[in-house]
Amino acid sequence: MKKMVFIGLLLIGLILFIMGGGAKWNMAVASFVDEQSGRVFAQLIQKEETVEEIEFERVLTLVERQPIYMKGATFIRIGELEANQPVAITGEDEEYYELRLGKMPVFVRKGQGTIEKKKLPVIVQTERLAAVKTLRKTAVYNDKDLQSTVLAQLEEGYRYPIVQEEEDWYIVKIGERPGYIDKRSVVLDEGLPVLVYHHIVPRDWMKTMASTVSLENFEQQMGYLAERQFETLTAQQLYDYLEGRLVVPGKAVLITFDDGLLSSKEYAYPILKQYGFTALQHIISSRTYRAQGIQRYDAEGPIQFLTAEEMKEITDVFQLEAHTYGLHNLNKELGTGIALEHVKEEIFADLQRNMEQVPAAVSLAYPYGHYNEEFIAAAKEAGLLIGFTTTEGYATIDVSNYEVSRFGMTEKRSFEQFAAYVDGDMTWQ
Structure with a gap:
């Protein structure tokens, strides 16, 4: 019996070699015991190489450690590149x-260093996986070994x-090279709060609690966010985060308003401005024509929508x-939004008309949170990058950008x- 198993493994190995041609295979034989029969079986595990040596025309090697910056309104230090x-x-x-x-593009100040043509280890297979949060300054190693040299350091308090x-x-890419982060030194990012x-x-003055928050609350x-030093993000920043090309602070939040x-x-605008916060305002553009000019707010009358003139006054926030x-x-x-009764072309035409009034829009909030494949396809065709739902949770990298919680x-x-x-x-x- 053992002889037959051995011959079978040899045959499997030969078949894999022929099928793989010149490809490299990492093969290991792992054994496990069937507790009922006590017999030992062999399991063949194959894994493709994920790191290859690739030559680059311009490779920087620093003589001294240098800070790594990302560029926003200013240069923000997010790590250090080791010498x-x-x-x-x-x-x-x-x-x-x-x-x-x-x-994400990052920057290292010029100083003592050399530029040369050189081969570097590169991850061949990459994916948009997730993000990690640093709770302290965190080492990124050259190998999966705490005794290996350090490639870089990540700053505390970022994703x-x-x-x-x-x-x-966890594996991060720095200068096209793989860097290894000990899982015990970070926490997996739960996602951004929106x-x-x-x-x-x-x-x-409240008449209902549905879709309403009191000014006092x-x-x-907002005072809590300010006291805790939260930063508010834009729709574009959220998109870049979801695409894995933006480092954002651990204390970051996206504030959105619908309708x-x-x-x-x-009431919200003065408070947001006081704290230096920004927010998204999702506009139903057919309703902006219900009034003209600057309105006087009337809490007792019918619900009022922003006019085109009023929208111009709040774009700083x-x-x-x-x-x-x-x-x-x-x-x-049916209890569903009427958009679901339309085909993609009709939804696209509506979004085009909507975006005539909000031409810089990056995101779409689905009416009542209802959407389908036709709606998503229309949003993509209209050039929108994010679709906001009413599903409760965090905005995470591993979910479609058109199904953001x-x-x-x-x-x-x-x-x-x-x-x-x-x-x-x-x-x-």
Whole structure:
């Protein structure tokens, strides 16, 4: 029997060799015991090589350790590149060398270093996997070994994109090279918190708790974000994060408003501006024509929507985004948004009309959170990069950019729930 198993393994190995041609195979034989019969079986495991040596025209090797910066409104330090660690560079200007961390351009100040043609280890198979959060300064090693040399250091308090994981290690790309992060030194990123608001009014004027947050609770929530030094992100920054090409702070949040209600200008806008926060405002553009000019807010009258003139006044805080032109209605019999009754071409035409008023839109909020493949296809064709749902959870890299989760804020939400969500401590069933 043992002889037959041995011959069988040889035959399998021969077949794999023939099928693989000149490809490299890592083969290991692992054994396990069938407890019932006590017999030992052989299991053949094959794994393709994921790291190859590739030659680059311009490879930088520093003589001294240098900070790594990402470029936003200013240069922000997000790590350090160790001396004597060659990395591929993609460009330069008078002051900085440009390389990539994952897919993101990062910069190292010019100083003592050499540029030469050289081979580097490169990950052949990469994927948009996830991100990790650093709780302290974190070493990135050259190999899956704590005794190996350090390629770079990551700063505390950021979310870094990773491309693979192997056993006890996460893999990040720095200057096209794989770097290895000990899983015990970081935590897996739960995703970004995205808040969605609609109507903000003083508590004494509230007529319903549905889709409404009192001014008093909104002030408390924004004060908490400011006190904890949260940064608000734009739709473009969220997209870059989801694509694995942006490092964002651990304390980051995206604030969104749906429907373009006048109450958001009256009450939310001054508070957001006070704290230096930005937010998205998803506009139903057919409703912006219900009034003209600058309105006087009337809490007792019918619900009011922003006019074109009023939208111009809030663009220092609000980024105007898409929420359809005329498809924000509900089929009461079916309980679904009417957009689902339309084909892609009709939805696309509506979005085009919507975007005439919000031409810089990056994201779309699906009416009532209802969407299907036709809606997603139309959004893509319209050039929108993100689709916001009403599914509750965090915005994560491993989910489609057109199915981004948000946390719906109403007066029924407790402050403890709000804090748990933005702090990344909310658990989802």
